[in-house]
Amino acid sequence: MSDDHGAPGDLHEPILGWYADHARDLPWRHDDCSAWGVLVSEVMLQQTPVARVLPVWLEWMERWPTPRDLALAPAGDAVRAWGRLGYPRRALRLHQSAVAIVEQHGSEVPATEAELLTLPGVGTYTAAAVACFAHGERTVVVDTNVRRVEARAVTGAALPAAALTRAETALAATLVPADPAVARVWNVAVMELGALVCTARSPRCPDCPVAHLCAWRLAGSPAYDGPPRKGQAWEGTDRQVRGAMLAVLRAADGPVGLAGLAAACPDDEVRRMRCLDGLVTDGLVEPLGRGRFTLPR
DNA sequence: TATTCGTGGCC
DNA sequence: TGGCCAAGAAT
Structure with a gap:
């Protein structure tokens, strides 16, 4: 139909179609999930795999179904209920966010990125994600999955740079569909593709809906050749x-x-x-x- | 911009 | 076996 093979727009239909067939059924994606539920999920998912988040999120939602419920609890309860998700300051910040939501936002999770960014523990990614997934705002959601998918499919690199660049954000912005409802599905679909197929270590290219136009594949799937990536020190820290x-x-x-x-x-x-x-x-x-x-x- | 901040599973 | 990595944020 189009002869400009590889144009960014060509990614939409295959990826949206793939998501419709392969999306995981996660509770924070349900239509009846509250904005609070989405916010809690996004914070828990920061640097933490879905499998570990799921049981803790369910527990939190049962125990603290609204920001007010958490705000009324001692912060220590949030830290204890955080369990072993890691980075426990996130639990503290979520509690602080609950208090701020009650005191400054009428007990409703803010809908705009600017307001969300004022909440402790909410940065660029989480603000965009909550505004989009919980409130339907057309935002540009850029997480590690989006960065990797776009680095490969569009830029042709094995892996994105160590730190998020302006070019990456600009590219991601051009790829987000104009219609807010479609943009919402797109944002989650690209993340899902990165999480399930276009993975960091051994990507499952045979299962990828855009393998045929992936710049990285078309270049022969060259190995990562950027600067050495320094691991996360742990022993003795x-x-x-x-x-x-x-x-x-x-x-x-x-x-x-x-x-x-x-x-x-x-x-x-x-x-x-x-x-x-x-x-x-x-x-x-x-x-x-x-x-x-x-x-x- | 570069570091620091948990935890656990996987290839 | 062990380095790598997972829906980042704050400083």
Whole structure:
């Protein structure tokens, strides 16, 4: 029909069609899911796989079905209910967001990106995602999946650059359909394609609806040739100790003494105290005096 | 712009 | 086996 093979517009029909057939049935995508449910899901999904988020999200929605419900609970309850999703400051920020939504937004999750961006823990991606998926706004949603799909299909690179570039955002913007309702499906469809088919390590190109026009494939699927990607250090980091300390506090019924927290880092008192200080500064741990600590009240 | 911040599963 | 990676945000 068109002779300009590879034009960005050619991606729409195949990807939207693929999504219609292969989308996962996730509760936060249901029409009856509240904007609050969408916001909670988006924050939980930051750097955390769907499989791990699902049971915790269901628990949260049952326990705190509205922002007001969470705002009325102690912050520590949110941190404990966060379980082992990782990056527990997200739980704290979600609680702070709930309070802000109640106090400053009439208990309704804001609909515009600008307002959403004022909420703690809500950045560029999450604001665009919530405005779009919860409120139907036509936004440009750019997450790691979108970046990878577009890097391959359009740019021809094996992987996107380490940091989001203006060019990527501009490209993504040109690809978002003009109609808000279609844009909404497009945004989630590209993410889904990246999550299920156009994966980082071993992409399932035979299952890809745009393999025939993928610039990366047409170039012979060249290996990544950019600057070396530095991994996420873990062994011997403060994160490891902070995580262990928080695990102790989550498991405990009441306050925990320094001796109990020492198990998280038995061989290095300097690091141990630095991490504890950091947790207190972050608001994830509350000092009670006399060397006793608890999750925030 | 580069770091820091959890956790666990997978190839 | 272990490095890599997962719907990022804040500083």
